[in-house]
Amino acid sequence: MERLIAQLPEFFTWSNMALLADAALMTLSMTLIGCFIGFGLALVLVFLRTTPGLWALPLRVACIAYVEVFRRIPFLVVIYLVLFFIQTVSTDVSLFAIAVIAICTYAIAYTADIIRGGIESVPHTQIEAAQAMNFSRLRTLFTVQLPQAWPIILPPAIAFSVSFIKDTALVSQIGVFELTFRGKELNNQGFSGILVFGTIAMSYFLMSFPLSMLGQYLEKRLATPRGQRRLRKIRQT
Amino acid sequence: MPHLAVSDVFAKYGKLEVLHGISFDVERGEVVSLVGPSGSGKSTVLRTLVGLTPVTGGHVDVDGTSIDYHSARAIKAARDRMAIVFQQFNLFQNMTVLRNVTLAPTKIKGRPKAEVEAEAIELLSLVGLADKRDAYPDELSGGQQQRVAIARALALKPEILLLDEVTSALDPELVNEVLDTVRRLAGEGMTMLLVSHEMSFVREVSNKVIFMDKGRVVESGPPGQIFDAPTSDRARDFFGKILRG
Numbered sequence: 001m002e003r004l005i006a007q008l009p010e011f012f013t014w015s016n017m018a019l020l021a022d023a024a025l026m027t028l029s030m031t032l033i034g035c036f037i038g039f040g041l042a043l044v045l046v047f048l049r050t051t052p053g054l055w056a057l058p059l060r061v062a063c064i065a066y067v068e069v070f071r072r073i074p075f076l077v078v079i080y081l082v083l084f085f086i087q088t089v090s091t092d093v094s095l096f097a098i099a100v101i102a103i104c105t106y107a108i109a110y111t112a113d114i115i116r117g118g119i120e121s122v123p124h125t126q127i128e129a130a131q132a133m134n135f136s137r138l139r140t141l142f143t144v145q146l147p148q149a150w151p152i153i154l155p156p157a158i159a160f161s162v163s164f165i166k167d168t169a170l171v172s173q174i175g176v177f178e179l180t181f182r183g184k185e186l187n188n189q190g191f192s193g194i195l196v197f198g199t200i201a202m203s204y205f206l207m208s209f210p211l212s213m214l215g216q217y218l219e220k221r222l223a224t225p226r227g228q229r230r231l232r233k234i235r236q237t
Numbered sequence: 238m239p240h241l242a243v244s245d246v247f248a249k250y251g252k253l254e255v256l257h258g259i260s261f262d263v264e265r266g267e268v269v270s271l272v273g274p275s276g277s278g279k280s281t282v283l284r285t286l287v288g289l290t291p292v293t294g295g296h297v298d299v300d301g302t303s304i305d306y307h308s309a310r311a312i313k314a315a316r317d318r319m320a321i322v323f324q325q326f327n328l329f330q331n332m333t334v335l336r337n338v339t340l341a342p343t344k345i346k347g348r349p350k351a352e353v354e355a356e357a358i359e360l361l362s363l364v365g366l367a368d369k370r371d372a373y374p375d376e377l378s379g380g381q382q383q384r385v386a387i388a389r390a391l392a393l394k395p396e397i398l399l400l401d402e403v404t405s406a407l408d409p410e411l412v413n414e415v416l417d418t419v420r421r422l423a424g425e426g427m428t429m430l431l432v433s434h435e436m437s438f439v440r441e442v443s444n445k446v447i448f449m450d451k452g453r454v455v456e457s458g459p460p461g462q463i464f465d466a467p468t469s470d471r472a473r474d475f476f477g478k479i480l481r482g
Contacts, residue, residue, distance in 0.1 A: 129327035131288045133341040133393065134316050143340070147331035228331075 004192045011191050011199075022202045023182040030096060030178065031168050034103025035161040041104065046119065048140060049112075054162040061114075070109035072092075076170045078106050083174050091115040099178075107164065111157050118153035119145050151222035158215035160207050169204075179203055238301045240265040240428055241286075241319075241397055247294035248278075255281045257452040258295065263397065263445075266426045270439040270460075273449035279432040280324075282449075284401040287321050288312035299396070320395035324402040326382040328374040328389070332374075334361065335370040338389045346393075352427060353392070360388040364418050380411030384418055391422075395441045398422065400431040436479060440464055448472045 048056075049063035070078065082102040088094050122145045130140040146153075172181035183200040187193050222228055239262035246441055248256040255278045263269045271279040284290040285306070286297065293308040305311040327338050338357040342348050361367045364384035366377075383403055386461050390398060400419065406411045416438050423429065423442045433439050439446060440460040447457040448467070455469045467473045 124325045125323065125325055126329060128289055129323065129329070132289060132316060132321050134345050135341070139344065143344075144329050144331070172313050 004195050007192055007195060011186075011195055019182055020187075020199065020203060021178070023177060024207060025181045026096070026176070027178040027204075028166055028207055029166060030099050030103060030176070031161065031165045034100045034168075035164060036227070037100070038104040038107025039111050039115075039133065039157060040065075041113055042108045042110075045112045046110060046115045047138070049116070050137075067109045067112050070106060071113070074174060075102075075106055075167055078102050079171055079174055095176045097173060098174065099168070099176045102171065103164070105167060107160070110160055114156045114160065115149075115153055117151035121152050122148045132194045151228065154222060155215060155219040158218065159212065162215060165208050165211075166190045166204050239263060239298075240263070240267075240300060241430070242301075243282070243286075243295075244298070245295035246285060246292055246297065247284075248281055248290050248295050250281070252341060254293070255290075255452050256285065259449070259452070259454055260295075261445075261447050261454060263428060263430055268423045268427075268429045268431065268442050269445045269447065270398060270441060270443040271432045271447050271449055272434075272436070272463075273455070276451075276476075277449040278452040279449055280401050281452075283321055283401045283430065283432060285447055286319055286399060287316050289321075315332050317393075318395060319397045319399055319401040320390035320393045321401060322383070322386050322390045322403050324405050326374070326379070326406070328382055328386055330374050332461040333373055334366065334377070334385050337374070337385060338392045342392050342394075349436040357388070357392055360391050361385070363391075363421070364388045365414070378406045378411060380414045383407065383415045387415075387418055387422075397428045397430060400429060400433070402432050402434065404433070404435055436464070436476075448475070450475070457462040 045063050045066065049060055051059055073081075079099070079102045082105060083098050086098055086101065119141070126144055127140055127146065130144050135144070168178065169180035172178055172184065175181065179200055183196050186196045241263040241378065243262070244260050245258045246256055246260070247254065247258060259278070259282060262271055262416070263267070268374075271282060273279055281290055285292050288306055297304045297306070299315070304315045306315075328334075329340070332340065335354065338360060339353045342353040342356075343350050358370065359372055360369055364387055366381060366384055366388070369377060369381065369385070374385070378383065383406075387398075387400075389404070404415050412435070412474070416435065419429070419431070419438075420442060421423065431439075431443075443460045445457060446460045446463040448455045448463055448469070448471075450471050455471050456467060458462065464476060467476060
């Protein structure tokens with residue numbers, strides 16, 4: 001404990017804090033980029049998964065298989081799979097890019113099911129009305145199904161992304177300079193583990209807490225049609 | 238040549254065959270009503286016409302041209318000529334009344350927005366809801382929603398309007414406001430094919446009534462004949478039960 005206190009001024013230096021802030025930014029940006037792109041690709045996957053017709057059967061099977069497989073693999077294994085797969089194709093892909101791709105790969109599988117659940121909650125009669133007016137499947141998805149499904153989709157999708165901020169600690173395993181990796185470095189330099197990882201823990205909390213608050217705010221707002229309209233008006237102004 | 242000719246049409250819901258060879262004609266400007274016990278396939282007839290339930294046999298001609306329900310393009314063309322109004326209205330919940338009415342004409346048919354909006358407001362006035370243009374469906378009563386749904390269908394400028402039990406989901410006191418709208422359309426010469434349980438209304442507006450049972454047309458003719466002097470036992474039995482109440 002005395003050692004810990006003695007280290008305080010040495011640890012909380014400008015350069016150490018800049019290092020950690022940089023690492024926190026790295027963690028946050030790779031999670032957000034990964035989850036954002038993952039969400040977009042999950043939408044594509046959900047759309048392809050509902051392609052009608054016999055010819056699209058292999059496509060539908062592939063979409064279902066992707067979700068079922070990747071939901072059952074530990075994230076750490078996904079990271080290694082992506083790392084080694086990409087390294088066989090090209091050697092000059094940055095570790096950050098690899099981490100983002102791994103996050104994406106994983107986020108697609110999880111958010112695809114969230115999106116599908118939301119879309120399926122929209123009554124089929126809404127789709128029939130659109131069909132009867134010659135809406136294409138894509139237009140029906142974007143103008144009728146998704147706008148009604150957001151209240152169902154967004155809260156769990158945001159919750160997933162926020163909780164993923166902490167799960168990205170695993171990419172420190174492949175040497176991305178994110179928060180946990182820097183923590184290990186500082187710990188190796190001789191700083192007290194409690195001090196270092198206590199600070200790291202606080203950083204993770206400070207990143208996720210406001211985002212989950214935002215998620216809860218949206219959830220409350222989206223819960224009622226009146227709240228949704230209010231949000232829509234805010235967006236328009 | 239009839240405007241719409243349905244000949245020996247078969248249709249299936251999954252494996253269950255619900256229409257076993259339906260035939261009838263609708264002339265231009267006519268109001269034709271499908272009546273009969275529930276499960277007789279009346280709504281299915283309307284759904285097959287707009288390609289929501291697959292046709293498994295027979296054929297449908299509009300102005301003498303056959304519609305091939307196995308071709309997506311032909312189904313689209315059919316939907317350009319026939320618009321359907323559903324029992325449960327099926328207005329898009331995420332859009333205002335005005336956008337519900339203007340969406341398909343502007344986005345699907347590619348017509349200029351200003352022109353479509355002006356028309357939409359006219360249609361909303363016709364159904365008595367011009368002041369509700371910025372409301373959302375969940376802010377309206379069932380009767381109001383159904384009138385918007387009718388305006389939405391009319392905005393597509395269909396040659397034939399299909400009305401599927403448009404008053405069945407409404408509270409009794411709201412039925413008349415919707416029936417008045419349909420009555421007015423009939424007066425304007427709109428060709429309509431309707432499924433309804435409102436027998437006195439059917440008798441009043443229809444040029445022809447088709448009595449269906451178990452996926453077949455049992456008999457058809459002018460309303461007076463079908464209601465007052467049905468020739469089949471099945472129709473006599475049905476009307477005997479519901480008209481005497």
